[in-house]
Amino acid sequence: MESSKDFQNNPGTAFSGTYSFLESKVSRNKGLRDSFLLHNQTAAVLERDLRSTVAFPRTIPRPMREKIAEIITLEILFDQPYEIKDPERFIETFGAFYPILLTLRNSKPWPKLRKIAKKSKEAGIAGLKILLPLIYEILERFSEDSTSVSGSEYLKGLNAGMDEILRQFEEILKETLLMWENTGSAEFSGRNFHTVKHFGEFALADAVLAFMQKGGYQEFLEKAMERLYRKIDEFVSEMEENLELFDTLALLFPQRNWSYSVKELKKEPFYVQLKMLKNYSAFFEKSPDLRKIVDFIGRCEFEPPSDRIRLSPFGKNRIQSVRFSDSINNLLPMEAAKLLNSSLKKKFYADMLEGKLLSYQLLGKHYTGPPRVKPRGPMIVLVDTSGSMHGAPQTLAKSAVLAMAKRMLFQQRDMKVILFASTSQHLEIELSSRKKMSEKFLNFLLYTFGGGTDFNTALASGLKSLKEKDFQGADLLFITDGKSEVSDELVLARWEEAKKKYNAKVYSLIVGSSGAGGLSEISDYTYFVKMETDSEGSGGFVRLIEHTEQKIPASNEAGNLKML
Structure with a gap:
């Protein structure tokens, strides 16, 4: 334990520790405040802009659809990667969504979509309206889309032996859906999820991690999400060409579901109008004076209150008259000329002491109250x-x-x-x-x-x-x-x-x-x-x-x- 003598000899030690503690506490509070604000912003987007997308009836329980949408929205719209501290615990809640999320993060369309969302929030929301249903479909209907009468037609183009990976992926998808169905909706509310790890002898987390250890699983998932990649690439391509126009139309027609109407930008009745929008926007951008x-x-702006304008002798806007003073700031030229003559120089100093120098009397506007803020x-x-x-x-x-x-x-x-x-x-x-x-x-x-x-x-x-x-x-x-x-x-x-x-x-x-x-x-x-x-x-x-x-x-x- 530190003695009082040590404290007296080194008082900075205690204060330094206290300062470090306070700094750490302030930093934590700021982090919590930022996290809370981000969570509220994400919730607002889900409620206001993505409600119909998430609410569409599906096999996946709605609370889980909302949680998946929250993760994707954070990553795409707010450029905040969802931090997975414990993969096993994440899998216990989200199951097969874990490898899908990691594959999406490493895909080529992912950074393109994030870049578009960074340029335009409205375009980012439109992209989410396309992306989220495709993710839900992979989780729900993959096995239906991947099989055919001829047997595993989906595997065409993949390496030999992919049938085992397909079956394993279908199994963890089924177990994931079964887990979500058997977990009460109340357990999904809030940020902490409590899920059942085992279904009989099946350990979902172990199965997902084992699937991800198999050689070729990445190639398999890339193939599984080809349709998703193609849709996102088409959307990004359209947005890159018409981003400014899309923003304008989103502002003019806020209730229109533009995520499903991007291609309408090149069709009637918008084509002629959009051509004019492009022309006038281009003219404005190359006219810096007009922009100013x-x-x-x-x-x-701050506006001086016109009803409180008074004329003040401290202003210098207007010459009111000529007066006697002891100030040299506003001298008449004839008074300053006395300094050039040795005899008149004494007269100048005498007049200054007596306050008889001829000077301009200036007046100017003075505001008797604080400026009003014009909102x-x-x-x-x-x-x-x-x-x-x-x-x-x-x-x-x-x-x-x-x-x-x-x-x-x-x-x-x-x-x-x-x-x-x-x-x-x-x-x-x-x-x-x-x-x-x-x-x-x-x-x-x-x-x-x-x-x-x-x-x-x-x-x-x-x-x-x-x-x-x-x-x-x-x-x-x-x-x-x-x-x-x-x-x-x-x-x-x-x-x-x-x-x-x-x-x-x-x-x-x-x-x-x-x-x-x-x-x-x-x-x-x-x-x-x-x-x-x-x-x-x-x-x-x-x-x-x-x-x-x-x-x-x-x-x-x-x-x-x-x-x-």
Whole structure:
């Protein structure tokens, strides 16, 4: 036992041990917390996304189907290999699934599927909807699929002597199913499983391990899972080609079972629409300036409260007057010139001591309270579909709207697209949690712009949407060439009132014009963009080459501010 003298001579020893203990405890707690969080996320996926797949009636008891699905989901979707600390104990619970799991882990399609799931969670879930039924079928119906009237037709292509491996595998499959049937469903609940090891003289764990010691068992299982590998390879191939499009469709049509409809991506009615999706997505990706604008619009930002702005002498934005002071920071040039003359130099120091130096009196804005956090809310996008927007501006408008829609849907934020031209041309497309007009949105991408331009109707529509419950506090984005004016003064006045009431921001994206037209009076941020045809001329794509961001305040206190 350590004496008090030893403790006094070496006090760090005790504290070091205590620190190590605390560090170990914190590490364990963090590990438990992460494990608990991962378990909850997996359970949520099983309940929300894989419920119908797991619930489909089978010979395998549902609790065991859920446990197998949990293991596969952890490995594929969350990139967390299920740790098997005691193979024998694992086999006592899962039986023949143990060699199947190890074979899957070492197969070629396995890392490909995990890679796809890492890129897209929705694609990973679609892959699980294909993979899990195939695993269940191997566990349930392998012996039925592997025999024929001619006798072991399944063994064609395998080495001689595989019939013994086939029979042994069929036997451990039967015993596995028998074990699951005889084990009460209550024993499967929770994370600890209590199963019966022996059925008569048959020891399942020993039989499975003995099967895995046989030469050629790996080749046998690879052959047994050929159909599974082929299905997964087909799925991965389709996803690699259409992953971004799949994600977009999964967001637009969340209730659709895309795992069984991947090949529909190349069929009507989606083929033409998907071609347009590809074109507009490609245009957006090669337009870095456009990406910056979309990134900025609708972001979470700190807003100075306009109702708490005061003019302060500590600000330096504005010259208010000239005054006497003892400060040299804001001297008039004529006072500083005294320092160049030996006689006037004494006068300068005398005036400074008496506080009689002529100085500028500066004022600036000062905020009397903390900034408000403007949360990420809904978005209303108003798109000018007049004839002057045909061609390159049309491509830019659709690309920006598509990019914004994908972002809003991914962030689970409501969005409304309002298409306007003349007074008789008006269409609203809502993409909200309560109403998804996905078909109309895809049709909008095929829509050819044409007609006149009426900002009055557009502003009235935007104002009406801003008052709706789901879109109160929404930011608004106008996409237009600015070739129109606002003649309705009442609409402008209502806009100013609505912006203050709902704390809304108005953005204008002006295409191919140097003026914002009637939008200049209501826009908080105006982006002027210039277009030119792609030098490569590939498919008539258009490229954004420059943009200037201008903040146009609603009041006239400050001039136009150029944003960096």
